[in-house]
Amino acid sequence: MTLLNISNLSLRIGTFKILKDVSFSVAPGEIVAVTGESGSGKSMTAFSVMGLLPDTAEASGALYLEDQNLLDFSEAQMCGMRGKNIGMVFQEPMTALNPVKTIGDQVMETILIHKAMSPEQARDRARALLDRVGLPEDRFPLGRFPHELSGGQRQRVVIAMAIALRPKLLIADEPTTALDVTTQAQILDLLRDLVREFDMGLMIITHDLAVVADLADRIVVMRHGELVETGTTQELLHNMQHPYTKMLFAASNHQVTLPQAPAPQPLLEVSGAIRDYPLPRDGLFAKPKHFRAVKEVSFTLYRGERLGLVGESGCGKSTLTRAILGLEPLQGGDIRLDGMPITTEQNPEIRRRMQVVFQDPFGSFNPRHRVDRLITEPFHTLTDPPKGMARSDLITETLRAVGLKSDDAQKYIHQFSGGQRQRIAIARALITRPELILFDEAVSALDVSVRAQILDLLAELCEAYGLSYLFISHDLSVVRTITDRCLVMQKGEIVEAAPTEEIFAAPQHPYTRALIAAAPQLPDLNQGAA
Amino acid sequence: MLRYALKRGLSLAISLAVASLVIFFVIEIAPGDPASFMLGINAEPDTVAALRTELGLDQSKLQRYLGWVGGMLSGDFGMSYTYRTPVAEMIADRMWVSLPLAIYALTLSTLIAFPAGIYAAARRGKPGDMAVMGATQLGVAVPNFWFAMILVLIFAINLRWFGAGGFAGWDKGFGAAMKSLTLPAIALALPQAAILARVMRSALLDILGEDFMRTARAKGLTRRQALWRHGLRNAMIPVLTIIGLQFSFLLAGAIIIEQVFFLPGLGRLVFQAISARDLIVVESVVMLLVFAVISVNFLVDLAYALVDPRLRSRT
Structure with missing residues (x-):
């Protein structure tokens, strides 16, 4: 028996076709993962089932939940279905809850809106639900507000809301993408347990193939609004047919070969770095308190070395990065680049020798400048910047080095895809031939196939320019392939530092072990059926 | 808190x-x-x-x-240089006109703006929204003294429902006093209502795009329920800010309207005192207005905290 049966679902907005003849089904108690890169239509499939499409969208085909076609339902009927028979969990727990209402009220609302029980009963049920999702009463009373909870805890509240009336079908749209690996592992465990306990069908939308392989009973691979391949997890993993599926899995586990690093010669020296943030005073005249985000961190990055820095959100890695860039002052210790102290005072010499690539390839560019102006911005750090022909030659050379064409220099940033934008960001970092580049989550926002290309590009640039870089990331699998040595940071301290392969093969610190254990792993697909 | x-x-x-x-x-x-x-x-x-x-x-x-x-x-504002009467008394007399007028106008403005803003936001891009937005555009553009003259022409001269100006005084009864404040209050309220409605609409539209509104819909709330239960309170911060600013403006800035309707309000008092170099009166009235503005801001700050729990824990 199937619970949800999607057959020939097509969707268009105006003349733009979003989904083309998508068909698959979900059985009670089954976990079906819908995966694909951005623009594949996986989220729109979920919103079609919820009936939460934009007003201008037109859907055709059939969406059967048990024996009722949801596409025939009126908006009022769909309101009766949502929350009651179909629950949904969203990607962004930080914004998915109403900030001005208590978590208790928000969980109770699902129950009360469907008039399922009296307010007193609803309150008891909300309490029981929060207990069930791992938010016990002593620490998480119903009167808590969302801003008092962490991302993982908020996602638990969202899950409690979604399962409050024991829906037959639960839809989770990238439920763990915004969370740290250890939190992700806990949330996935919770979802898995709830599915078994309530015999729900779970349709999970995710781009993360490691999560898919770990969790799903069945996999649906989508691309450009079409279903590419589907099958049970074991079957699909070991006998994938479609070249796109193969490419997707290969790209997720992409390995690059870095050139040999030269003999150690210190380039960036961080010694005893301390970074404090002031906290609000307890009373009007109480002594101001501080939060120590970086606690006496010391490490050395050698010339030609590719160093990784991993840790979960809030561990202080971003703070440390900003201090290294000289954007924030230190409260103790010092940071030196090739012997020169780095301070918050503007120092063109240091800026020229150290550049940075950020996570958001769109937000870090001025949309009103052309690419040639964007990538030559670091020229203001030079005393004698190249002009005329020398300038345009350098632009062309740099754009080619990152795999773009010379006439891309005259385009604006919105004319490029996410991967191309990140190439432009790398070009901007590269153009002054810096000795050190900081990559701050530089590939985290990219699709796996694009990410694989950027990683290849970095390996090529290492070969061509002998790059030294500090690669800051929460993604262990990327750090593993793109760095020689790795630092693990927890609560403002570096708890482990060793050559990357040693860290992954034999982690010493308990935190490193927990981190590696929590990260979902793609099974080794070359070993045949396991 | x-x-x-x-x-x-x-x-x-x-x-x-x-x-x-x-x-x-x-x-x-x-x-x-x-x-x-x-x-x-x-x-x-x-x-x-x-x-x-x-x-x-x-x-x-x-x-x-x-x-x-x-x-x-200690409540002693000194003696007016020109009238030789206690400043406190002069201000108190005028306050009994200006304060009720400001509250009256603000109430009207809020009563008009809230439904108009919510209506427009709920029907974004549809004819209803465009009609409301067109009307508010006009409301913002038309100066209130011109509007006041039109009101006098229609309701005082043609229809004779209201007097053309002057203040009846509270001793003639609440109804009579309010009646003489009605046309001025409307003239003051309409441009303010137009601004407030636009703020209300855009604040709500911002909120409608938030993730938690989608969450609310996923729970089974209709659009309307989601708007009322989750949208409105979150949209209140910018709206409260504007209401606070408008109240301060209405208290002191009604001078032109007071002139049009011959109302003995604070605005006229300051104007006369400045012309007569009656410094002590000017100082006292200005100080009082500052006090009113700062107090209103204080109340608005407290209202923020009531609306948004995140502000309560922040210092």
């Missing part, structure tokens, strides 16, 4: 102290000696000096400042 309130209260006190200093010294710098102004250009220097002594103008600036502030704290 209490700490938040105390902190805002402290900031209120500091603002008032700074404001009193600024007002006193700025007005002292303004040219024109009240004594010679009152006695005319042919006055004997001796007479002027005598009057200066009588008015306390020969004291040092600091003495006069402290005397002025100390007096205000």
Whole structure:
């Protein structure tokens, strides 16, 4: 028996076709993962089932939940279905809850809106639900507000809301993408347990193939609004047919070969770095308190070395990065680049020798400048910047080095895809031939196939320019392939530092072990059926 | 919450102290000696000096400042130079016109703006929205004194429902007093309502795009339920800010409307006092208005915290 049966679902907005003849089904108690890169239509499939499409969208085909076609339902009927028979969990727990209402009220609302029980009963049920999702009463009373909870805890509240009336079908749209690996592992465990306990069908939308392989009973691979391949997890993993599926899995586990690093010669020296943030005073005249985000961190990055820095959100890695860039002052210790102290005072010499690539390839560019102006911005750090022909030659050379064409220099940033934008960001970092580049989550926002290309590009640039870089990331699998040595940071301290392969093969610190254990792993697909 | 309130209260006190200093010294710098102004250009220097002594103008600036502030704290605002009556009484009389007028106008403006803004936001891009937006565009563009004259033409001269101006006085009964304030209140309220409705609409539209509105819909709320239960309260912060600003404006800025309708309000009092170099009246009224504005801001700050729990825990 199937619970949800999607057959020939097509969707268009105006003349733009979003989904083309998508068909698959979900059985009670089954976990079906819908995966694909951005623009594949996986989220729109979920919103079609919820009936939460934009007003201008037109859907055709059939969406059967048990024996009722949801596409025939009126908006009022769909309101009766949502929350009651179909629950949904969203990607962004930080914004998915109403900030001005208590978590208790928000969980109770699902129950009360469907008039399922009296307010007193609803309150008891909300309490029981929060207990069930791992938010016990002593620490998480119903009167808590969302801003008092962490991302993982908020996602638990969202899950409690979604399962409050024991829906037959639960839809989770990238439920763990915004969370740290250890939190992700806990949330996935919770979802898995709830599915078994309530015999729900779970349709999970995710781009993360490691999560898919770990969790799903069945996999649906989508691309450009079409279903590419589907099958049970074991079957699909070991006998994938479609070249796109193969490419997707290969790209997720992409390995690059870095050139040999030269003999150690210190380039960036961080010694005893301390970074404090002031906290609000307890009373009007109480002594101001501080939060120590970086606690006496010391490490050395050698010339030609590719160093990784991993840790979960809030561990202080971003703070440390900003201090290294000289954007924030230190409260103790010092940071030196090739012997020169780095301070918050503007120092063109240091800026020229150290550049940075950020996570958001769109937000870090001025949309009103052309690419040639964007990538030559670091020229203001030079005393004698190249002009005329020398300038345009350098632009062309740099754009080619990152795999773009010379006439891309005259385009604006919105004319490029996410991967191309990140190439432009790398070009901007590269153009002054810096000795050190900081990559701050530089590939985290990219699709796996694009990410694989950027990683290849970095390996090529290492070969061509002998790059030294500090690669800051929460993604262990990327750090593993793109760095020689790795630092693990927890609560403002570096708890482990060793050559990357040693860290992954034999982690010493308990935190490193927990981190590696929590990260979902793609099974080794070359070993045949396991 | 209490700490938040105390902190805002402290900031209120500091603002008032700074404001009193600024007002006193700025007005002292303004040219024109009240004594010679009152006695005319042919006055004997001796007479002027005598009057200066009588008015306390020969004291040092600091003495006069402290005397002025100390007096205000005990409810004594001093004597008007020109009318020779206690300033406190003059202000109190006018306050009984200006304050009810401001509250009346603000109530009207809110009553018009909330439904209009919510209606437009719920029907974004549809004819209803466009009609409301067109009307508010007009409301923002039309000056309130012109609007006041049109109101007088229609309701006072043609229909004869209201008087064309003047204030009946509270001793003639609540109804009569309110009736004479109605046309001025409408003239003041409409442009404010137009601004407030636009703010309400755009604040709501911002909120409608938030993730938690989608969550609400996923729970089974209809669009309307989601808007009322989750949208409105979150949209209140910008709306409260504008309401606070508008109240301050209505209290002091009604001078043109007071002129059009011959209302004995604070705006007219300041205007007359400035023309007559009645510095003590000017200082006191301005100080009172500053006090009102800062107090309204204080109340708005407290209202923020009531609306948004995140502000309660922040200091």
